[in-house]
Amino acid sequence: MLENLTGRLQGVIKNLRGQARLTEENIADAMREVRMALLEADVALPVVKDFIARVKERANGREVLQSLTPGQAVIEVVNQELTALMGQANVGLNLAAVPPVVILMAGLQGAGKTTTSGKLAKLLKEQKKKVLLASADVYRPAAITQLQTLAKQLEIDCFDSNPQQKPLDIAAQVMDQAKKSYYDVVIFDTAGRLAIDEAMMAEIKALHAYLQPTETLFVVDAMQGQDAVNTAKAFGETLPLTGVIVTKLDGDARGGAALSVRHVTGKPIKFIGVSEKVDGLEPFHPDRMAGRILGMGDVLSLIEEAHKKVDMAEAQKVADKIKSGAKFDLEDFKAQMMQMQKMGGMASLMDKMPAQISGMAQKINTTDVDKSLRRLEGIINSMTPEERRKPELIKATRKKRIAAGSGVQVQEVNRLLNQFEETQKMMKMFSKGGMAKLMRGMGG
Ligand code: GDP
Secondary structure, three states: OOHHHHHHHHHHHHHHHOOOOOOHHHHHHHHHHHHHHHHHOOOOHHHHHHHHHHHHHHHOOHHHHOOOOHHHHHHHHHHHHHHHHHOOOOOOOOOOOOOOEEEEEEOOOOOOHHHHHHHHHHHHHHOOOOEEEEEOOOOOHHHHHHHHHHHHHHOOEEOOOOOOOOHHHHHHHHHHHHHHOOOOEEEEEOOOOOOOOHHHHHHHHHHHHHHOOOEEEEEEEHHHOHHHHHHHHHHHHHOOOOEEEEEOOOOOOOOOHHHHHHHHHOOOEEEEEOOOOOOOEEEOOHHHHHHHHOOOOOHHHHHHHHHHHOOHHHHHHHHHHHHHOOOOOHHHHHHHHHHHHHOOHHHHHHHOOOHHHHHHHHOOOHHHHHHHHHHHHHHHHOOOHHHHHOHHHOOHHHHHHHHHHHOOOHHHHHHHHHHHHHHHHHHHHHHHHHHHHHHHHHHO
């Protein structure tokens, strides 16, 4: 996500950190670099200009020039202004109205409305809300089926829209069903077009007037770059939007839309789409995003995700086992690998790590790491439970069998066993002498 921008800004930051004294001139140089980096990331020009002007003014002020570490102070100003640009704090969904609360989804075709409707429904279901999904995209019957398929997969109710009917008639029936069956939330997906046209705008305006939604969310594709911002502006002028969802930030897009859209529409980004999968929607936190962009990492989101996805009971079991000094076996080793995979694999973890770490990791191919994790799991699966508990029992003939069983070379089985032994040794040291001893062990 936004790797190019982060990469370029890293250069500027390194330079600034290295300066014992800052002059107006080298601040100006740094700002030129920042400006280029933002423009390259496709941040809208007026947004860039405004941003640079604000940073420059503060960077030439007392707070920076009189700081003991002026370079660091400038970086802090950039961090604060980036956060402010994207909206300060996270703004969540407003679900306070009398149920059924309506969430109206708007945006161009292909922006990710349908996918995002499903993702949102899943999030709300996890919050114990009774959710009804509905689609009024009668121009593309496949869109209705797409939402129905998604709903089925998520085990969420979906209104059976008839593509022969008008969107407003569908809306009336949806609301009728939602009231009768006591739904908490209705997520209403609408038709998009390839570009903004009057008919689409008139239709969604009419739907908005009828449904009186509590949330009107504009879904925009980050890969659309500058166009995304123009579309957002046009929708914002037609509809009283309550928020924006920026999708496809996981792509190799320059991602500038995420930085511009708040400034241009004045509406908060409430969520970001970070994968095609149904759990690829994250609440948007401007401060954390600024941290990610500046290569400081987003450790808070990482921890939150870990709490959500990792089986804490399972993790605790391994931790207790290590503390108690019990033997760490291949089953535990495998459990650790599975936890990592559950968190979305290496690539997703690295994305939220500070740049120093992820920079190091870029030298490692994360897809390869994920692949090799799965291979290791395959090897362990080919062992008997007895062997997993006591790997020292595994003799040459069994190694050959295990290799054949998991489709790898014997050397790979050996490597896994060596790697396991190393981990086991570390775990043992950890249980006996704690961190200090572990560090000494690693040092020599
Ligand atoms: P709609 O026409 O606005 O309803 O768009 P869709 O929901 O059909 O999405 C269009 C395409 O974008 C689909 O292939 C989705 O899988 C994909 N998509 C949506 N959101 C994301 C995202 O956050 N990341 C990625 N990588 N793909 C996404």
